[in-house]
Amino acid sequence: MTTLGDAWAWLGDPAHWAGEDGIGHRLAQHLVLTVVCLLLSCLVALPVALVLGHLGKGGALAVNLSNAGRAVPTFAVLVLLLLTPVGRWEQGPTVVALVLFAVPPLLTNAYVGMRGVDRGVVQAARGMGMTGWQLLWRVEAPLALPLIMSGVRVAAVQLVATATLAALAGGGGLGRIITAGFNLASTPQVVAGAVLVAAFALVVEGLFEAAERLAPGRARRRGRAR
Amino acid sequence: MTPPDDCLARNEWICGTYLSTRRHILLDAVLQHLELTAVSVLTALAVALPLALVARRWRLAAGPVLGLTTVLYTIPSLAMFSLLLPVYGLSASLVVAGLVLYSLTLLVRNILAGLRAVPEETRQAARGMGYGPFRLLLAVELPLALPAAMAGLRIATVSAVSLVTVGAIVGFGGLGNLIYAGMNTYFKAQVLTASVLCVVIAVAADVLLLGVQRLLTPWTRAARA
Numbered sequence: 545m546t547t548l549g550d551a552w553a554w555l556g557d558p559a560h561w562a563g564e565d566g567i568g569h570r571l572a573q574h575l576v577l578t579v580v581c582l583l584l585s586c587l588v589a590l591p592v593a594l595v596l597g598h599l600g601k602g603g604a605l606a607v608n609l610s611n612a613g614r615a616v617p618t619f620a621v622l623v624l625l626l627l628t629p630v631g632r633w634e635q636g637p638t639v640v641a642l643v644l645f646a647v648p649p650l651l652t653n654a655y656v657g658m659r660g661v662d663r664g665v666v667q668a669a670r671g672m673g674m675t676g677w678q679l680l681w682r683v684e685a686p687l688a689l690p691l692i693m694s695g696v697r698v699a700a701v702q703l704v705a706t707a708t709l710a711a712l713a714g715g716g717g718l719g720r721i722i723t724a725g726f727n728l729a730s731t732p733q734v735v736a737g738a739v740l741v742a743a744f745a746l747v748v749e750g751l752f753e754a755a756e757r758l759a760p761g762r763a764r765r766r767g768r769a770r
Numbered sequence: 771m772t773p774p775d776d777c778l779a780r781n782e783w784i785c786g787t788y789l790s791t792r793r794h795i796l797l798d799a800v801l802q803h804l805e806l807t808a809v810s811v812l813t814a815l816a817v818a819l820p821l822a823l824v825a826r827r828w829r830l831a832a833g834p835v836l837g838l839t840t841v842l843y844t845i846p847s848l849a850m851f852s853l854l855l856p857v858y859g860l861s862a863s864l865v866v867a868g869l870v871l872y873s874l875t876l877l878v879r880n881i882l883a884g885l886r887a888v889p890e891e892t893r894q895a896a897r898g899m900g901y902g903p904f905r906l907l908l909a910v911e912l913p914l915a916l917p918a919a920m921a922g923l924r925i926a927t928v929s930a931v932s933l934v935t936v937g938a939i940v941g942f943g944g945l946g947n948l949i950y951a952g953m954n955t956y957f958k959a960q961v962l963t964a965s966v967l968c969v970v971i972a973v974a975a976d977v978l979l980l981g982v983q984r985l986l987t988p989w990t991r992a993a994r995a
Contacts (some may be wrong), residue, residue: 547856614925615972617932619946620965623953627961705846712848712939713953722852726939731855738852742845749844 550732551739560736567721567740574717574744577707581639582700585646590692593651597658597688598680606655613648618706621645622713638707638715645706646699653695657688693759697752704745718744778959785959792960795948800967803944806862806937807930807975810869814926817870818877823907825878826885835878843875847936855940865937872933873926880922884915917990920983924976931972945971 554560561567596602621644625637661684669683685692711719718741725733777785789796821839825832845853850868858864888911896910935946943950945964952960984991 611928614928615932615969615976617935617946617949617965617968619935619938620949620961620968623949623961624965626953627956627958701844705848708846708848709936712936712950719846719848722848723939725852734852734855738849738855741849742853745844745846745849746841 547731547735551735554730554732554736555739565720565724567718570716570718570720571740571744574704574707577635577638577642577710577715577717578700578703578748581642581646581703581707582696584639585643585650585699585703586696588643589647589650590654593654594658594680594685594688597655598676598684600659603655603659606652610648610652613645618645618709619712622710622715626713635715637713638710638717641710642703642706646703649698649702650695653698654688654692657691657695658684660691661687693752693756697749697756700748700752701745704741704748708741781956781958783958783962785963788959788963796963796967799945799948799964800971802942802947803931803934803968803971806865806869806934806942806944807927807971810866810930811873811923811927813866814870814873814877815923818874818881821874822878822881822885825882832882836882839875839878842871847872847933848939851936851939860940860942862937862942864940865934865942868937869930869933873930876922876926876929877919880925881915881919884918885911887918888914913987916987917983920979920986924979924983927975927979928972931968931975935968 555567563569593606596606618641622637622641625631625640630636630640665683665687666679669679674683707715707717708719708722711717711723718737721737721740722734725731725735725737776787778787778791821835825835842850847868850871851864854864854867858867892910892914893906896906901910934944935949937943938946938950941947945968948964949961951957952964
């Protein structure tokens, strides 16, 4: 228990909150990285998934991408990117890796959601004379919303984890507190950093959970594909 | 004397000389990687099965078991390893413990889903034939839950292969150690070779488990044919 006490004392020290390497700055970095990359990944993945799901094409791609995303180690991708020209821009490897690992769950869930829309509803909408775009926007996308949102949730949690790992490859964010702790052989700092990261991840997951409960009934999740 | 002008000196991504001169280092790293993965996944399996049975038997236990494993799964890998540092120190046990905690979620969820999907009529038929609760579990329920459980095991194994690399932070990361060292020295061939080997191990493990699943559940193939 003394380690936890030491970690708590480390967190309580105002000197550790200020400055470039302080908790405040790292927390802000982590938040900005997560939010910006989540938006970027949604911009990349969702249009593709919605169109593919609407056309019913590329299902194998959407599903296999998710499996591939699991098999490729995040850490390896971060280091590979660091050694390529992308590494010259400080946050380059982090941003690219974050987007790469957030896209598969977004794409797979949105695609599965679009394909899962009741075919009878789709045919009824066609019978009412809806064009392809109207069908996509007004019928399929709203009905697929629960699964799309659960994809966003999985992606967000994945982003927080990847942003933490980025610290190993010189990126910013809360993970830097942990890696600095390892370099200083300071167990209290390592544990304090880990507690911050874990709390951050759980808050993100909690926010999505709360949003889901507050959402109107039809937007709620019925199942999750990963 | 002029330095040798080979792909190592030029620091190229793909380098045959690297493969031939560092064979032993690569082999050691691969073995450590396999060992860490296998020990973690097997331990997780041994813990997950009783947990899933408990969660199925007592409805009240299901919520906390699933909730706790989900919380564990949400914690980023680097933080998980760091939180275990005071308990295990800089050791291989730390990496194994972290990986076990991750695999638990996937395994418990899938085994539980598999057990719950066993049709009630099948259970009643077995009871009617005089099967006791223990024999019912071993001879009827577990085999029927196998496809779902194996799906969880495959995902858990592939994830574990990829997460072992993070163990490099405490010096026990299998191929991750080579990636970490290669990053600090800008050694491109080492980083790329180790990364590719990681993916190869993950894919091979997945295919192997798929083969095991087919061997263990011959009836699923017969049903499809």
